[in-house]
Amino acid sequence: MQVKILSAKFDIKDANKIKVAKKHGAYSTLDKVFSMPPEDVIELVKNSGLRGRGGAGFPAGVKWSFLPKNTGKPVYLAVNSDESEPATFKDRYILVKDPHMMIEGIIICSYAIGSHDTYIYIRGEYTTQVKVLQAAIDEAYKAGYLGDKVAGRDFKLNVTVHRGAGAYVCGEETALLESIEGKKGQPRSKPPFPAVAGLYGCPTIINNVQSIASLPFIIAKGAEAYRAYGTEKSPGTHLFGISGHVEKPGMYELPLGLPLLEVIDKVAGGVWKGRKLKGVIPGGSSTPVLLPEEAKTVTLDYESMAAHKTMFGSGGIVVLDETVDIVHLVKNLIDFYHHESCGQCTPCREGLGWMLKIVKKILRGDGSMADVNLLRELCDNIEMKTVCVLSAACTMPVRSYLDKFRHEFEAYVAKNDSSAAEAK
Amino acid sequence: MSDRSQLISTGTPFQFDKERDAEFERLIKRYPTRESMILPALWLIQEQEGWISQEAMAYAADRIGTFASKVYEAATFYTMYHLHPMGRNHICVCRTLSCWLRGKQEIVDYLKNEIGLQPGQISDDGKFSLEEVECLGHCGTAPVVQVNGEFHENMDVDKLKSLLATLK
Ligand SMILES: Cc1cc2nc3c(=O)[nH]c(=O)nc-3n(C[C@H](O)[C@H](O)[C@H](O)COP(=O)(O)O)c2cc1C
Ligand code: SF4
Ligand code: FES
Numbered sequence: 001m002q003v004k005i006l007s008a009k010f011d012i013k014d015a016n017k018i019k020v021a022k023k024h025g026a027y028s029t030l031d032k033v034f035s036m037p038p039e040d041v042i043e044l045v046k047n048s049g050l051r052g053r054g055g056a057g058f059p060a061g062v063k064w065s066f067l068p069k070n071t072g073k074p075v076y077l078a079v080n081s082d083e084s085e086p087a088t089f090k091d092r093y094i095l096v097k098d099p100h101m102m103i104e105g106i107i108i109c110s111y112a113i114g115s116h117d118t119y120i121y122i123r124g125e126y127t128t129q130v131k132v133l134q135a136a137i138d139e140a141y142k143a144g145y146l147g148d149k150v151a152g153r154d155f156k157l158n159v160t161v162h163r164g165a166g167a168y169v170c171g172e173e174t175a176l177l178e179s180i181e182g183k184k185g186q187p188r189s190k191p192p193f194p195a196v197a198g199l200y201g202c203p204t205i206i207n208n209v210q211s212i213a214s215l216p217f218i219i220a221k222g223a224e225a226y227r228a229y230g231t232e233k234s235p236g237t238h239l240f241g242i243s244g245h246v247e248k249p250g251m252y253e254l255p256l257g258l259p260l261l262e263v264i265d266k267v268a269g270g271v272w273k274g275r276k277l278k279g280v281i282p283g284g285s286s287t288p289v290l291l292p293e294e295a296k297t298v299t300l301d302y303e304s305m306a307a308h309k310t311m312f313g314s315g316g317i318v319v320l321d322e323t324v325d326i327v328h329l330v331k332n333l334i335d336f337y338h339h340e341s342c343g344q345c346t347p348c349r350e351g352l353g354w355m356l357k358i359v360k361k362i363l364r365g366d367g368s369m370a371d372v373n374l375l376r377e378l379c380d381n382i383e384m385k386t387v388c389v390l391s392a393a394c395t396m397p398v399r400s401y402l403d404k405f406r407h408e409f410e411a412y413v414a415k416n417d418s419s420a421a422e423a424k
Numbered sequence: 425m426s427d428r429s430q431l432i433s434t435g436t437p438f439q440f441d442k443e444r445d446a447e448f449e450r451l452i453k454r455y456p457t458r459e460s461m462i463l464p465a466l467w468l469i470q471e472q473e474g475w476i477s478q479e480a481m482a483y484a485a486d487r488i489g490t491f492a493s494k495v496y497e498a499a500t501f502y503t504m505y506h507l508h509p510m511g512r513n514h515i516c517v518c519r520t521l522s523c524w525l526r527g528k529q530e531i532v533d534y535l536k537n538e539i540g541l542q543p544g545q546i547s548d549d550g551k552f553s554l555e556e557v558e559c560l561g562h563c564g565t566a567p568v569v570q571v572n573g574e575f576h577e578n579m580d581v582d583k584l585k586s587l588l589a590t591l592k
Binding site for chain 2: 074083084085086087088089091092123124125126127128158160162163164165166167168179180181182183184185200241242243244245249250251281285316318320324329332333335336339340
């Protein structure tokens with residue numbers, strides 16, 4: 001099932017070094033790119049059907065074509081390397097194993113959108129990763145692939161690494177821009193969208209690391225070759241991260257569209273310790289959970305996930321075995337999103353705090369049915385009433401656990417009722 | 425670690441060393457506004473001193489040419505900036521989803537019960553500090569511990585014991 005498009009060089013020793021990377025084809029698409037008018041590059045990426053790999057799945061080429069023309073302002077590219085959504089661990093493989101593939105992608109994108117300044121926003125915890133990435137960028141400058149004359153052409157490009165410092169919300173694209181500007185990471189109201197007024201008020205494109213790193217293959221082999229993988233509406237391959245209760249957790253490159261359960265069994269070795277499956281989180285902690293029954297029919301693409309009322313997200317699959325205490329899991333989730341709220345919207349800052357208090361109360365054995373209902377009600381009252389979707393990233397999955405595993409919440413409440421009865 | 429509103433004064437002025445000074449000058453050319461240097465400057469300070477003092481923040485504001493309040497705002501918002509000295513070995517244990525599913529609690533319990541380290545605290549000898557942190561992006565090799573920036577994957581109590589024994 002596994003394929004090697006993005007991960008083609010991952011097993012090659014020292015492929016992070018420019019000499020080795022070049023031997024295996026790095027930077028070989030630049031002649032072709034610079035011989036094409038920028039509009040044709042955008043058209044090619046549109047035709048490939050490449051969708052943003054940061055979570056939302058928005059078509060990359062379409063996003064680029066939203067840039068207003070001739071504003072007289074510089075155009076910026078920000079590469080989103082914040083990778084902080086729980087259960088997501090794919091981009092860092094690109095940063096460490098094949099950073100030149102991403103740099104080549106940056107050159108391709110910059111040329112297509114007419115940008116001369118890229119900022120790579122990398123989470124602060126990626127200490128070892130940032131060193132490898134910076135070394136690769138330094139090499140690319142030395143080799144003339146970055147700087148005043150990219151690959152000898154009349155095209156200037158600077159790439160700067162900007163380190164975050166421990167805020168999940170900075171993965172949200174406008175919080176990311178604020179953070180580059182030196183401010184705290186508080187998302188902006190949209191519109192205006194970054195393509196119109198982004199970094200320093202200028203037109204800006206934000207793309208995920210994996211989206212950018214997919215470009216060299218598309219340029220080299222063409223849109224059809226990319227579409228040979230995946231489905232009609234979800235073309236290509238993805239670096240899936242499989243974690244939780246499986247025998248062989250890890251990062252696997254797969255074409256989109258494969259049956260979820262088959263991937264769990266054949267690629268990740270199945271549920272660990274011979275246990276039974278309780279549920280699957282399909283695309284990072286913010287995506288609604290699937291019951292084993294539902295998991296049977298879902299495939300790993302944007303459309304099938306939507307049809308099953310969940311999301312493809314970042315491709316971070318989490319397998320839950322029969323021993324998982326769902327109420328405890330929900331507390332762990334709310335804890336995370338509450339901790340990471342930037343604090344500017346009351347429903348998010350206060351609402352997630354209430355949810356945390358209520359679920360803790362239920363776990364302690366002090367909860368009532370009214371608390372379970374209130375938790376459910378809060379989900380509806382918080383969602384879509386805030387500046388960014390961080391709050392929804394919490395309420396969407398929590399609602400799914402409340403609806404699909406309600407009996408587990410009720411069991412905690414029942415324990416409370418019986419002990420209350422005994423006390424009398 | 426817990427109180428992010430209190431600034432600590434060292435009583436002596438702060439200054440970048442030569443290496444950091446050069447890095448500051450290299451980076452500032454990369455941004456169209458000087459304020460963009462707030463996060464990078466805070467990183468440079470922390471690399472040099474291990475934490476960020478009141479004097480260091482004032483210095484950063486001066487060097488950048490901005491209000492100290494703006495530097496303070498960033499320093500207090502981003503949780504990786506240490507606003508007081510940490511243990512010589514700063515241990516971060518991931519407490520989020522995948523690490524929780526694969527046994528992070530045993531690791532935290534061991535540190536609490538056997539070493540006497542509480543999350544958010546520094547040991548009396550200054551050797552260790554412990555922090556429970558959010559997903560570290562290594563969920564496929566959970567549970568994960570980061571010590572002084574270095575990742576240790578597939579952790580369990582035995583591996584943690586051998587790791588602690590190597591720390592000075
Ligand atoms: C709270 C929050 C966190 C996010 N974190 C990330 C992240 O870590 N990495 C990422 O690429 N996108 C993240 N996103 C999505 C970005 O806002 C944006 O859609 C994406 O970077 C666009 O790139 P793409 O079109 O290539 O996917 C996050 C969104 C939200 C609301
Ligand atoms: S929803 Fe939460 S994280 Fe997003 S802007 Fe509002 S307070 Fe900040
Ligand atoms: S959940 Fe611990 S590293 Fe992701």
